[in-house]
Amino acid sequence: MTDREKLLTRATNIVQEDWQLTDAAVTWLSFTHHAVFEVQHSDHTYILKMLSDSDIAPENAIEREYRILSALADVLQGIPTIVQNADSMPLIAEKDGYVYAVLYHKYGGTSPSNQTITPDTMVRLGEWLGNLHNAQIDTTNLPLIQLDWEGLFSERGVYHPGDENMDIFTDQQIDIMSTVTLRIQRIMEDIFDSEDDTYGLIHGDLLLMNLLLDDADNALHVLDFEYCGHGYYLYDLTPSLWQLKTNANYEALASSLWNAYVKVRPQVQEHYKWLETLIAGRQVASMRWVVANQQNPYVVGKVDSILAQRTAELSAFLDTGTLIRA
Numbered sequence: 001m002t003d004r005e006k007l008l009t010r011a012t013n014i015v016q017e018d019w020q021l022t023d024a025a026v027t028w029l030s031f032t033h034h035a036v037f038e039v040q041h042s043d044h045t046y047i048l049k050m051l052s053d054s055d056i057a058p059e060n061a062i063e064r065e066y067r068i069l070s071a072l073a074d075v076l077q078g079i080p081t082i083v084q085n086a087d088s089m090p091l092i093a094e095k096d097g098y099v100y101a102v103l104y105h106k107y108g109g110t111s112p113s114n115q116t117i118t119p120d121t122m123v124r125l126g127e128w129l130g131n132l133h134n135a136q137i138d139t140t141n142l143p144l145i146q147l148d149w150e151g152l153f154s155e156r157g158v159y160h161p162g163d164e165n166m167d168i169f170t171d172q173q174i175d176i177m178s179t180v181t182l183r184i185q186r187i188m189e190d191i192f193d194s195e196d197d198t199y200g201l202i203h204g205d206l207l208l209m210n211l212l213l214d215d216a217d218n219a220l221h222v223l224d225f226e227y228c229g230h231g232y233y234l235y236d237l238t239p240s241l242w243q244l245k246t247n248a249n250y251e252a253l254a255s256s257l258w259n260a261y262v263k264v265r266p267q268v269q270e271h272y273k274w275l276e277t278l279i280a281g282r283q284v285a286s287m288r289w290v291v292a293n294q295q296n297p298y299v300v301g302k303v304d305s306i307l308a309q310r311t312a313e314l315s316a317f318l319d320t321g322t323l324i325r326a
Contacts, residue, residue, distance in 0.1 A: 004028065007035045011050055014101050015039055019091050032296070033061055033226065039103065046083055050093075051100040063099045064143045065225045066092065071137045078128055078221050080104045107221045109214030114247050119256035121213060124220045125206070125240065126257040130264025132203060133233045139201060147204050147231030149188050152285060153181040158227065159285045161292035168291050168303065173311045177284045180314055184281045187274050192232055195268070202236040204228050208243055234271055235278050237261065242282040245325040280323045283310055 001009070012026045024041040031052065039046040051062050069080055070090075082090045083103040093101035112121055151157050161168075169177075192198040203210075204227035212221040237257060244253050258272055287310050290299050299306060309326060317323040 004031070007031075007050070007052060008037070011035065011037045011048055011101070014050070014093050015041075015048065015103070018093055019085070019103065032293075038106070045106045047080075047104045047106045049102050049104070060098065060100065061226045062102060064145070065228070066090075066099045066102045067142050068144070068225050068228050071139070071142060072132075072135060075135045075137060076132060078219065079225070080107075080221075080223060107212050107214060107219070108216060109212035109219070109221060111209050111211055112213060113208065114244060117208065117244065117247070117253060119249075119252050121211075121220075122240075122253050122256035123260040125211065126237075126260030127264055128220060128222060129203070129206070129236055130261045133200060133236070133265050135201065137201070139230070144201070145204075145227065145229035147202060147227070147229045147235065148199070149181070149185045151229070151231070152235075152281065153184070159288040159292070161288050165291045165294075168294075169287075169307070170311075173287075173307060176311055176314050176318065177287065179318060180277075180280050180284050183277050187277060188232060191274070192234070198234070199232050200230065202229065202231040202233060204231060204236065206236060206239045208240060232278075233265070234267075234274065235281075237275060238279045238282040241275065242279045242286070242323075242325075245279070245323060276317075276322060280314060280317045283314060283323065283325075286310065 008026065008028055015021050015024045015026050021039070021041045024039050026048070027038050027040075029036045029038050029047075033052070035050045035052050037048040037050070039048050049062055049065070051060055066082070069082065072079055073081065081104065082092070083105055084090055091103040092099050112118075145151060145158055147158070152159060154160070155163075166174075203222065203225065205224060206222065210222060210224045212223060213219075214221065241254055241257065244250055247253060254275075258275075261267070262269075287307055290303055290306055293299060294303050313323060313325055
């Protein structure tokens with residue numbers, strides 16, 4: 001039995017035996033740091049997220065996402081909701097007090113692409129981000145990751161590919177990435193840390209694939225809170241902007257996002273100019289992610305070419321102050 005088959009068997013047992021959805025059909029969807037399945041039961045479709053190994057860590061991604069979404073449920077719209085049983089209990093699987101599998105409602109809709117995204121969608125995204133950053137919840141007991149400079153770019157950060165993979169980078173690539181991240185460190189320490197209300201709960205990975213636009217009820221849903229943690233609010237605008245850098249309509253899209261965001265969370269206008277450097281930092285994070293996930297279908301066999309292209313783009317950014325992606 002393959003690892004994938006073992007995970008599917010485990011997921012099916014949880015759904016049919018532990019949760020008593022005896023006639024549910026469980027099918028494989030994807031695998032990143034955990035396994036994701038679609039669950040069909042009666043006329044309903046759900047999403048099951050499950051830890052991929054048997055060791056239940058105190059701060060695993062499944063546990064973290066479940067705790068965060070539970071805390072945000074009453075204060076933020078457009079987020080995944082946890083399925084409950086007839087007794088209003090969440091359908092979760094636990095071991096030693098730690099959650100390792102959660103069943104969520106599946107929402108309809110499609111993710112926008114770089115070609116289909118519109119300024120109106122960016123307005124809605126900016127409003128949603130503003131509402132997230134304004135959300136008042138107690139994070140004291142939440143197992144949040146830190147997405148400050150150390151959490152993003154240091155050897156202890158969430159994107160560090162491990163010492164065994166660092167040799168994949170050339171000396172030139174390491175030098176260029178380090179220079180970019182030093183610029184970010186100065187912005188974070190010299191500017192943001194000297195001001196109030198620049199740091200708090202952020203999504204951390206708001207790529208286009210983590211958005212769902214549902215025309216049926218005109219809803220925007222935001223998915224995948226795996227990287228949700230404490231970080232600089234402005235950084236939360238960068239994942240989608242980094243993706244959209246190749247769009248011919250980029251300036252209009254970026255302005256739509258920013259203008260909608262500041263209506264919900266007024267900002268010092270000067271902060272807008274720091275976005276470009278933070279977007280370059282997101283490129284560094286993406287390069288580290290690629291090296292850490294070389295077997296991912298999106299990058300397998302293309303690691304060297306991806307790194308070479310993104311290094312050239314960062315080098316040009318250091319010369320011009322503008323990141324232009326090919």
